[in-house]
Amino acid sequence: MRRSLQFLLFTSFGLLILMLLPLHAHRAQQLSVAELRGQSFLLKSLQLTDLCLVTEARYTRHPAMADRHSPFQEHPVALEHFPSGSLILPPLHGRDKP
Amino acid sequence: MKRAVERHLNILEFTLASLLRRKVKNLSLLTMYLLVIFMLASLVFFVTALKREAAMILNDAPDMVVQRLVAGRQDLVPAEYAAEITRIRGVTAVRPRLWGYYYDALNGANYTVMASDDPNTTSDKAAIGAGVAKVRNLAVGDLLPLISYDKAPLMLEIGTIFPSASDLIAADMIVISPRDFHQLFNFPSGQATDLAVSVRNAKELPTVAAKIAVQFPDSRPILKSEILRTYQSVFDWRGGMALLILASSLLSFIIFAWDKATGLSAEERKEIGILKSIGWETSDVLLLKFWEGIVISLTAFLLGVVLAYGHVFFLSAPLFAQVLKGWSVIYPNFKLVPVVNAYQLAVLFFLTVVPYTTATIIPCWRAATIDPDAAMRY
Incomplete structure (x- = not known):
């Protein structure tokens, strides 16, 4: 052929x-x-309010329930140190409310 | 008609022979191209399927969740809040939710512990997710020892293991009775982690939320629409993984297009010159290059998309699962329900095949319109 x-x-x-x-x-x-x-x-x-996508950090385990600034709440100069925190966007409800 | 088909077949025959002459170069180009399309298509399939799953599953999430903030952090909600919120017109039910996290020092895993207000949930029994069962090697009837916050052991008998099909919502969950929950976390009575509020008319949700916010200035109501929107944008194109893959794909295409648009190699120019000198028309040369682009890009597109489908929906996206896993000890099995539509395929096609084919034609048209003698001497 x-x-x-x-x-x-x-x-x-x-x-x-x-x-x-x-x-x-x-x-x-x-x-x-x-x-x-x-x-x-x-x-x-x-x-339930969230999907179980990631279990390493509470703000990526339950993104809908977290604050926008939760990754930095661990201590005053805390930096994001969980890999999933750089992959999953923060929740939308924190954008217009405290 | 037959002549035109025969012409195309002959040119395609010549194209394939010409591509096979530069086997190593073209195969490596095809592999790279295929990998780019594979990653892009995998991401599109993964994100779309995840968004669909989230929209369908979270449709049954509470109408509203009310949290309480103290010094900018989430705090426990007193039971009086629930009683007051129930009195707001339009609210049909307020269920205090008891939930938290348990760090298992044995394996470094984090469990989500939740109290069920189902009257059938008995004390000293637990329903666990498949992920917990896997990391602790547990079966129904086994005992799960946990250490309570006052350092006393709490032995829970495994009553149910959620099927792995529900991993996407329950992989890391331990569901226990409220009594065990209070005992495990030394949780103060008359308090809840947050409140799940049901409202009769969904249109009234913003009004009810506003009333709650006025009545309890330290509260934060989260509407179901916000939960759904969070998941619709969770892997937005601005998100790390999506941006990384999109940026690398875009960069690869720029390199491909740049390589093609900056001109042909001396050998290719010479080939065009010879073809023109033996009687090939400019249109024939363009057709040859068009087929060359089609052979490479269409093969890469078809293989890339089909392999991406298999990767995401048959193999549960192992490449992305590794990225999402991070430091997690428990991670769900991403058994996603496939979602593919003509729009996705058309977007992938126009993002990948069309730019490459166009980038192949333009420099060729420039070379094919010059004098054959000049092309051969180039």
Whole structure:
């Protein structure tokens, strides 16, 4: 087979997989509904407010409950020393309130 | 029609042969290009899936959380606050939340300890997250020894281990009875960590929050919309990881484009000169370079995006998990539900394939329009 046809076949195959990705995602979303209901039950019963993304510092474990300046509250000249503090933005509610 | 297809096929054939002649250079270019697209696509998939998950899960978060501040730091809320807030018109329920952090000196992990007001929660029993079970090697029925704040041991029997599917909300959690919570932290009675407030009409939330702030000047109400917004912007493009990856991708593309736009190598110029001298039209040469750009960029795009999808949704994004892990001892298994849409793919395509292909064509057009003799002598 000509090299050009081989390339076109490879590209078509790649495009096919690319087009299947949204379908796979849609199917996975449908399947996850029951799982999500279980999580919502836990969340509702415990009145949780945050996702468990990072557990190293309290202000990145519960960013929605933290102050904007919590990383620097440990002592007067404290510097941010947790890696996740440089990845996760501070909460929005601290921007217009103390 | 058939002739046009045949022409394209022939030029593509020549393009592939020409790329294979400079195998090492082009393969390394393809690998670098693929890596850039892979990182960019992984970040887009990871952040979008995380934002969707946060929006769906946190939809059931409390309508409002009321904290109390003392000297700029969060402090315990007296029970009287709850009683007063319940009297505000529109408030349907106020639930005092008891929660805190427990540092486990055995393994250096931080647990989130929460008291459940479910009447079925019995004393001396605990429900723990899969992350806690993993680091402490615990199974249902085992005992989890904790040291209380007055240095007395507290033995908790594991009643439930939350499935790892709920890692994203409960990996580090220990849920115990209020009695055990008070005992563990020597927590003063008649106080709560904060208050979860339910309001009948969501439109009244800002008004209720304003009333609470007036009635209790030391309080800080946090609305559900603010919690949701925090998570929608948590990995904003200005955030460290996103900015780092975007900046390095942008820099890589500038290097690619600069390399292409500053001109062709002497060998490539010579090749164009020879092609023109044996009868190739300028349009044929441009078509050749167009196909060259397409072969490299489309292959890198297709492979990069598909590999990124596998990396984030099948392998739980191990590259990003390592970055997020930091000093954490417990970290969740990021089993995210895939989110891919045409918009994301179009943005990735126009950010990656189009600039490269364009950058390939322009210097070539300059070389292809000059005299073949001059091109060969360059």
